[in-house]
Amino acid sequence: MILITGGARSGKSRLAEQLANQKAAAYGGNVLYIATSLATDDEMLRRIEQHKLTRPAHWRTHEGYRQTGNExxxxxxxxxxxxxxxxxxxxxxxxxxxxxxxxxxxxxYSALERWLEPQMDDLLKSCAESKSEIIIVTNELGCGIVPEYPLARHFLDIAGRVNQKLAQQADEVHLVVSGIDVKIKG
Structure with missing residues (x-):
């Protein structure tokens, strides 16, 4: 498993697509792209469409955020x-x-995290058992200020713990900063 992390608009997606193309060419096959975004407004719809344009047309896309381990x-x-x-x-x-x-x-929030934990554990287990090369993109949220609102603070905590589990299990971890890839594990 390869984990790619970094700030918003840092170049994570571009690196994930480059690595996926390289791996698919080496393995002689295609790429499945699991897209977890929802088009909740016009701006998000435009972002999703822009992301689609950067991916090769022959990649298969699965849009969904539930039960990703099963997928x-x-x-x-x-x-x-x-x-x-x-x-x-x-x-x-x-x-x-x-x-x-x-x-x-x-x-x-404790109940929320208890509800999320088995889902994240299932995702990690599916990645560990997969015959496919898994490339996961996530945002590094720990470099900014501590948010003012409880929901944002708890989200930061939850995402940080999930990212730590992912990084621990990953064979490679890449940090992308201003479009520059810094391999920090593997």
Whole structure:
């Protein structure tokens, strides 16, 4: 498993696509791209469309953020390379699924994390067992200020713990800063 992390607009996606192309060419196969974003407004729709334009047309795309471990399990072996982009977007969507219309100040964040943990563990297990090369993109959120609002602070904590688990299991970890890839593990 390869983990690519960095700040927003740092070049993570470009690196993931480059590595996926290289690996797919070496293995002689195609790429499955698991896209976890939702088009919740016009701006996000434009971002998703822009991302689609940067990927090769022959890549297969699966749009979804739920049960990504199952998707990896089902597609392992059919695709020599699977790209999952992005963990922090996936977590955001899962958190909003769990919270619904609840007041963020009234949420039981311990219960939320207990609900998320088996899903993240299943994702990690599916990556470890996969016959495919897995490339995962995630945002590094720990370099900024501590957010003012409880939901943002808890999201930062949850994403940080998930990223640590991913990095621990990954064979390679890349940090992308201003478009520059710095390999920090592997």
């Amino acid at each position: 990896i399990r089902q597609q392992s072996g059919f695709f020599p390379v699977i790209v999952l982009e992005c963990i922090t977007t996936m977590l955001t969507n899962l958190i909003f699924d769990w919270a619904g219309d609840s007041d963020p100040d009234q949420l039981d």
